[in-house]
Each structure stands twice: as C-alpha cells, then as structure tokens.
Amino acid sequence: MVKENVMELVEKGAMLPLMEEFYTIQGEGYHKGTAAYFIRVGGCDVGCHWCDVKESWNAETHPPTHIDSIIANAEKYSDTIVITGGEPLTWDMGPLTHGLKAKNMKTHIETSGAYPLTGVWDWICLSPKKNKLPVGDISKKAHELKVIVYNKHDFIFAEEQAAQVGENCILYLQPEWSVRDKMVPQIVDYVMKHPKWKVSLQTHKYLNIP
Numbered sequence: 677m678v679k680e681n682v683m684e685l686v687e688k689g690a691m692l693p694l695m696e697e698f699y700t701i702q703g704e705g706y707h708k709g710t711a712a713y714f715i716r717v718g719g720c721d722v723g724c725h726w727c728d729v730k731e732s733w734n735a736e737t738h739p740p741t742h743i744d745s746i747i748a749n750a751e752k753y754s755d756t757i758v759i760t761g762g763e764p765l766t767w768d769m770g771p772l773t774h775g776l777k778a779k780n781m782k783t784h785i786e787t788s789g790a791y792p793l794t795g796v797w798d799w800i801c802l803s804p805k806k807n808k809l810p811v812g813d814i815s816k817k818a819h820e821l822k823v824i825v826y827n828k829h830d831f832i833f834a835e836e837q838a839a840q841v842g843e844n845c846i847l848y849l850q851p852e853w854s855v856r857d858k859m860v861p862q863i864v865d866y867v868m869k870h871p872k873w874k875v876s877l878q879t880h881k882y883l884n885i886p
C-alpha cells in the first residue's frame with residue numbers, strides 16, 4: 677500500500693503501529709493475576725527516563741497493522757484485552773475498541789492520559805506522568821490510578837493526582853522497578869499511614885512472564 681494511504685488509515689485508527697501482542701497474566705494493579713491478551717501499540721513521546729519499554733517509543737519502527745487482524749488474533753486468546761504501549765492514546769482508539777466490543781471482549785487500557793481519551797473502555801488504568809500531565813476528563817473516568825514511585829517526591833505527586841480522580845477510583849502506588857529495593861519499604865510505610873492507597877507490584881517480572 678502506498679505510504680499516504682497507510683498514513684490516512686493510521687490517522688483514522690483503522691491501522692495501528694503494532695509492537696507486539698501476547699497472551700499473559702495481567703501483572704499490575706486491580707486485575708493482577710487475571711489472564712489477558714496484551715496489545716502493545718508503538719509510539720510515545722512522554723519520555724519517562726525509567727520506562728521499561730523504550731523500544732516502543734518510535735512508532736516508525738513498528739509496522740502499521742490493520743485492526744481487523746489485531747482483533748482476529750485477540751479473539752483467539754481471551755475475552756479480556758489490555759491495550760498498552762507506548763502510549764495508546766497517541767492514536768484514535770475508537771475503531772479498535774468498537775471492534776473488540778462488537779465481539780464481546782472486555783477492553784482495558786494502560787495509559788498516561790497525556791492525550792485525549794478515545795475508545796470505549798471497560799477499565800481505565802491511569803498512570804499519570806509529571807512531564808506530561810493527564811488531559812481532559814480522564815482522571816474522572818479512571819477506574820484505577822497507578823502512580824509509579826521512583827523517589828520521595830512521587831508521594832506528593834500521587835496525592836495531587838488522587839485529588840483529581842473520582843471517589844470510586846482505586847489508588848495504587850507501584851515501585852519503579854530499578855529502585856524497588858529502596859522504595860518498597862517507603863511505599864509500605866506510606867500505605868500503612870495512608871490506607872486509601874494500595875501497593876501494586878509488577879508481579880509478571882517476579883513470575884518471569886511477559
């Protein structure tokens with residue numbers, strides 16, 4: 677297909693730069709322990725220095741893929757689909773999520789909220805980032821807030837972000853992986869003092885699964 681056509685289809689959300697798709701166990705947050713099919717869409721310019729998927733950032737290194745084939749693959753594996761990235765909201769998530777819902781799949785998103793919310797979602801995990809704050813009303817729509825704790829200031833940032841979410845939103849503090857030995861004791865102490873928060877760990881990394 678000529679480049680212009682591909683760009684048009686990506687613009688409409690009919691094609692997406694697909695980095696990888698895999699069936700695994702959701703490792704983090706509220707749904708941890710639950711089998712789910714992950715769709716990792718390339719492209720992110722948020723720039724977290726500790727990001728554990730920096731290979732996702734450059735969308736041009738991930739092939740534009742028709743959403744019909746993504747949906748057909750997903751359907752074979754699970755009825756719970758987690759869309760992650762990269763930053764999935766870089767792209768129009770409407771067509772992909774409507775297609776998944778039409779086949780009765782549950783749509784979950786992992787997002788920083790740095791771009792406007794598109795798509796239809798059964799579960800929104802908002803993981804806000806200081807360098808590109810959430811936009812629009814995604815904080816009010818989030819089902820879980822998952823703040824990554826890299827240093828002490830992140831507890832202050834976490835409270836600022838918790839002030840933006842709805843009252844039923846579940847609040848998580850998740851240690852940044854490379855500093856987990858240092859930050860876990862501080863997170864444990866914080867959660868015991870401020871029990872509206874819960875601890876989230878990247879359990880898939882302990883289980884050695886994707």
Ligand SMILES: C[S@@+](CC[C@H](N)C(=O)[O-])C[C@H]1O[C@@H](n2cnc3c(N)ncnc32)[C@H](O)[C@@H]1O
Nearest residue numbers: 726727728761762763786787788803851852853
């Ligand atoms: C790779 S991001 C992709 C989705 C989206 N860009 C976001 O940041 O929410 C998926 C999840 O992993 C978290 N994450 C990324 N790198 C991490 C790290 N080094 N330690 C702990 N969590 C991390 C993010 O905060 C996010 O909740």
Ligand SMILES: Nc1nc2[nH]cc(C(=O)O)c2c(=O)[nH]1
Nearest residue numbers: 701702703704760786880886
């Ligand atoms: N097992 C597993 N659970 C996850 N939860 C969020 C992930 C992500 O990278 O978005 C992730 C991931 O990469 N693997």
Ligand code: SF4
Nearest residue numbers: 720722723724727762
């Ligand atoms: S927003 Fe998500 S994908 Fe982008 S750099 Fe941060 S953790 Fe990585």
Ligand SMILES: [Mg+2]
Nearest residue numbers: 728729760886
């Ligand atoms: Mg991950």
